Amino acid sequence: MQSFLSILIILFISILMIFPLHIILNRFLLLFNIRLSPHTGVLLTILAGNIITQYAIWKLVLLYLISQANFVLWYFVYSLIVYNSFAFLYFFFLTTTETSIHFHIISQIFLHDGKISRGSFREKYNDDLMMQARLERLIDLGQIKESNNKYYIKGKFFLFIANVLSIWRKFFMMK
Amino acid sequence: MINAADILLKSFLLFGFCQILHIILWRIKKPRIYPLWLFNVFITLPLCLFFLYCALKLALTGSTGFSLGDWLILFSIFLCHAGLSGIYAHYFPIIIIHSPSLEILKIVGSQMPQGATYQDIYNKFFRNKQVLEPRFNNLIKSGVIYEKNGMLFVSPKGKKIAKLGVLYRNIVGLPLGKG
Numbered sequence: 001m002q003s004f005l006s007i008l009i010i011l012f013i014s015i016l017m018i019f020p021l022h023i024i025l026n027r028f029l030l031l032f033n034i035r036l037s038p039h040t041g042v043l044l045t046i047l048a049g050n051i052i053t054q055y056a057i058w059k060l061v062l063l064y065l066i067s068q069a070n071f072v073l074w075y076f077v078y079s080l081i082v083y084n085s086f087a088f089l090y091f092f093f094l095t096t097t098e099t100s101i102h103f104h105i106i107s108q109i110f111l112h113d114g115k116i117s118r119g120s121f122r123e124k125y126n127d128d129l130m131m132q133a134r135l136e137r138l139i140d141l142g143q144i145k146e147s148n149n150k151y152y153i154k155g156k157f158f159l160f161i162a163n164v165l166s167i168w169r170k171f172f173m174m175k
Numbered sequence: 176m177i178n179a180a181d182i183l184l185k186s187f188l189l190f191g192f193c194q195i196l197h198i199i200l201w202r203i204k205k206p207r208i209y210p211l212w213l214f215n216v217f218i219t220l221p222l223c224l225f226f227l228y229c230a231l232k233l234a235l236t237g238s239t240g241f242s243l244g245d246w247l248i249l250f251s252i253f254l255c256h257a258g259l260s261g262i263y264a265h266y267f268p269i270i271i272i273h274s275p276s277l278e279i280l281k282i283v284g285s286q287m288p289q290g291a292t293y294q295d296i297y298n299k300f301f302r303n304k305q306v307l308e309p310r311f312n313n314l315i316k317s318g319v320i321y322e323k324n325g326m327l328f329v330s331p332k333g334k335k336i337a338k339l340g341v342l343y344r345n346i347v348g349l350p351l352g353k354g
Contacts, residue, residue: 001176001177001243001244001247003176003177004176004177004179004247004251005247008247008250008251008254022347023346023347023348026347026348026349027348030348038349068176071176071178071179074178074179074180074183075179077179077180077183078179078182078183078251078255081183081255081258081259082254082255082258085255085258085259085261085262086258086261088262089258089261089262089265092262092265093343094347096265096340097340097343097344098349099276101275101306101307101310102310102313102314103336103340105307105310105311105314105320106314106319106320106329106333106336106337106340107337107340107341107351109320109327109328109329109333109337110329110333110334110337110338110341111337113328113329114323114326114327114328115326116326116327117325117326117327118311118322118325118327121307121327122307125307127297127301127306130275130301130306131275131279131293131296131297131301134275134276134279135279135293135296137276138276138279138280143280144279144280144283147290149292149293150289150290150291150292151283151290151291151292151293151296152283152287152288152290152291153280153283153284153287158276158277158280159280159281159284161277162274162277162278162280162281162284163281165266165269165270165274165277166281168270169270169271171198172198172201172202172270172271
């Protein structure tokens with residue numbers, strides 16, 4: 001029981017450390033003028049967090065249980081799933097402030113409170129701007145590439161998610 | 176020793192159960208405030224059922240019958256379930272409202288290997304599609320923004336959301352997102 005409790009404590013600390021780790025990594029990148037998309041920055045943070053967490057779990061707990069390989073394997077899988085589900089929750093929080101149209105509307109109105117109408121907002125944040133921002137982001141994330149004024153699929157991961165979500169929509173009877 | 180494989184299996188079963196329940200409830204009646212609904216189905220309901228079971232057992236036998244180790248296992252199951260539910264809750268709006276980025280990917284994917292032009296993507300997704308209007312209405316309905324004399328204002332609730340987002344990005348060192 002003690003070894004599992006230790007894993008939970010390490011996981012708890014690691015999850016709390018995602019935010020400070022992201023700040024450190026991002027400030028470090030800014031200091032050396034290294035330009036990465038916000039998504040790539042947070043994904044790098046999650047990767048670094050995974051390495052640190054799994055190393056700590058291995059060094060402090062699993063190394064002493066090495067004779068029970070079956071337990072070690074499942075402890076590792078459990079910690080990997082729990083850490084990454086919370087890490088991706090953090091990733092989604094960043095995504096919301098980065099890409100969400102809802103959040104963009106709120107923040108822009110907040111910055112121009114009472115000085116912007118629906119029409120002028122629509123003009124300022126038009127379809128072209130929305131599409132450009134998304135195309136740039138997808139190129140940055142390595143999901144599409146542009147060549148001769150045409151866009152091509154480069155990475156298949158997000159496309160896979162998009163297709164899975166399309167199937168999932170059917171369960172909710174959404175078009 | 177605690178069996179993590181068993182914990183994982185039970186976490187996935189709990190998550191699967193909530194998932195099926197969510198689909199069934201959604202098909203019966205679509206909720207108005209779905210984020211709250213999601214939280215209730217995935218977090219409040221399992222917790223309530225569990226504590227009801229504990230209360231009943233305590234009343235009937237005088238003990239919940241759980242040792243310290245059992246509580247640890249139950250907590251671990253719930254922790255894993257909560258993590259998975261959080262991810263699902265975040266993906267859910269993309270399921271019910273189209274995500275422009277994922278739609279772009281699907282359009283480009285459907286045009287492979289010849290590739291898609293800017294106009295192809297625009298015509299297939301953005302043209303005749305109200306991207307902003309449903310979101311404006313959604314935010315007004317939720318009381319986050321409001322219109323007065325043709326101008327847009329943020330409600331106190333909206334101010335809290337905007338301040339939190341802006342503060343977060345300032346701390347991390349990121350400029351405001353492009354939306």
